[in-house]
Amino acid sequence: MKNNKRFGVGLSGGGYRAAAFHLGTLQKLYELKLLDNVDVLSTISGGSITGAAFCLKKDGFPEFEKRMIGSLSSKNVIAFVLTSWRGLLTISLILFCACLSSFLPFTRFAPWSILPVVILLLGLLKFQFKIFPVSKIIERAYDKFFYDKAKLSELCDMPELAIGSTNLQTSRPFTFSKRKIEDSAYANYRPPVKFNGTDFPVARAVIASSCVPFGFTPITIDPVFFKDHDVAVSAKVNPQLVDGGVYDNQGVQKLTQTGSSYACDIVLVSDAGNKLPFEKAYNNTFTLLLRTVETFMVRIKNFQMAQNIYQIPNKKEVAYLSLSWDIDGSVTGFYDNLLGKKISVEVTTAHGLPDEWVQMPTQFKRDIINHMNKRCQFDELSKTQQNATDLNIIRNIGTNLTPIKEDKIRKLMKHSAMLTEVQLRLYCPTLFS
Numbered sequence: 001m002k003n004n005k006r007f008g009v010g011l012s013g014g015g016y017r018a019a020a021f022h023l024g025t026l027q028k029l030y031e032l033k034l035l036d037n038v039d040v041l042s043t044i045s046g047g048s049i050t051g052a053a054f055c056l057k058k059d060g061f062p063e064f065e066k067r068m069i070g071s072l073s074s075k076n077v078i079a080f081v082l083t084s085w086r087g088l089l090t091i092s093l094i095l096f097c098a099c100l101s102s103f104l105p106f107t108r109f110a111p112w113s114i115l116p117v118v119i120l121l122l123g124l125l126k127f128q129f130k131i132f133p134v135s136k137i138i139e140r141a142y143d144k145f146f147y148d149k150a151k152l153s154e155l156c157d158m159p160e161l162a163i164g165s166t167n168l169q170t171s172r173p174f175t176f177s178k179r180k181i182e183d184s185a186y187a188n189y190r191p192p193v194k195f196n197g198t199d200f201p202v203a204r205a206v207i208a209s210s211c212v213p214f215g216f217t218p219i220t221i222d223p224v225f226f227k228d229h230d231v232a233v234s235a236k237v238n239p240q241l242v243d244g245g246v247y248d249n250q251g252v253q254k255l256t257q258t259g260s261s262y263a264c265d266i267v268l269v270s271d272a273g274n275k276l277p278f279e280k281a282y283n284n285t286f287t288l289l290l291r292t293v294e295t296f297m298v299r300i301k302n303f304q305m306a307q308n309i310y311q312i313p314n315k316k317e318v319a320y321l322s323l324s325w326d327i328d329g330s331v332t333g334f335y336d337n338l339l340g341k342k343i344s345v346e347v348t349t350a351h352g353l354p355d356e357w358v359q360m361p362t363q364f365k366r367d368i369i370n371h372m373n374k375r376c377q378f379d380e381l382s383k384t385q386q387n388a389t390d391l392n393i394i395r396n397i398g399t400n401l402t403p404i405k406e407d408k409i410r411k412l413m414k415h416s417a418m419l420t421e422v423q424l425r426l427y428c429p430t431l432f433s
Helices: 015-030 046-055 061-072 077-082 085-106 116-130 134-147 204-210 229-234 286-310 327-339 344-348 355-359 361-375 378-382 388-395 406-427
Strands: 007-011 040-044 162-166 172-176 181-183 241-243 266-271 317-322
Touching: 007 015, 007 046, 015 046, 015 061, 015 266, 015 406, 040 046, 046 061, 046 134, 046 162, 046 204, 061 406, 077 085, 077 134, 085 116, 134 204, 162 204, 172 204, 181 241, 204 241, 266 406, 317 406, 327 361, 327 406, 355 361, 361 378, 378 406, 388 406
Parallel strands: 007 040, 007 266, 040 162, 266 317
Antiparallel strands: 162 172, 162 241, 172 181
């Protein structure tokens, strides 16, 4: 809490890229002596990897940062999955059927040469989640690489970690925290369906948050984690949890939603998403489907940004930063938001903007920009901007769960840290008062 205002930070999804990018945000908060003032850390997918590790740390931030950089640059979740006995079994089955189909055409069984492949495909479609439960294997990888079998009860109290997932059964967000596990839909049942999260594995909550549809298997809740399993059975409650980004990829909704127990007055959103154009060829149905789903997600993201970041109660302070942004547009972006009436009175007052500037911004554009350049220390911060080559490198890092070279991690962190400070100074001025 800062100046009697609750301070929340949202960390978006985006695999290891997001986990590394958000390290820079936390590093800057630590440098500005604001990290201890964070009340809520709302995380999604890749952001949950870093957020959960931070909220389990038993040493200082520098040690945590060093450990996370080491893990993100060396621990390969995908390799762990493929070399597990389930992964090796699945690969062996595929290779066996492929070899059999290649051999049969040269025998008297030629008409049946395609049959093994057909049987395998049908078997995988029907029993995919039992044959190859990817999410369970990734949970073991997360435990080995990051969490050491920790439970939700071991999370720190400050900040409160809220790990976001999406419940396909209710089409609602599903949240894991030390205080409670909850889906608002179940909470409104009569009688309400409640969960006991004391011994719930942190790694399972994180995989529920990063369980990308199509590739991973949905996460379910074991009966032992229901406070009253009979009530859950009678209400036909069976959560099917996938990536939190399906519902809210920035983790911002619960921080800004009126009535949310995680709601905060000051909010920072760190978004590791990118807006590079889609340059791959549309060669098949899968590529087309994938791009269509990505387009849906972008549309949802834009709608949620408008609703949860720009259309907010007048007294809230909300700062947002994105991997795709350059620092050069920060102050002019503030002016544009002022012009669009998207800046709260609380913020303009804290910045000391005269009423006539706020009411008639077009007549005072240069004055406003000069004033805000000084307020956010733009000249100093812009010196830390990386060159176009480095920015292009970090923006082309994939969102999978394979290691990122340490120099790239530090470039991601540097970009995030710079944007974090300038956006906080612009949109959350009371943090510095």
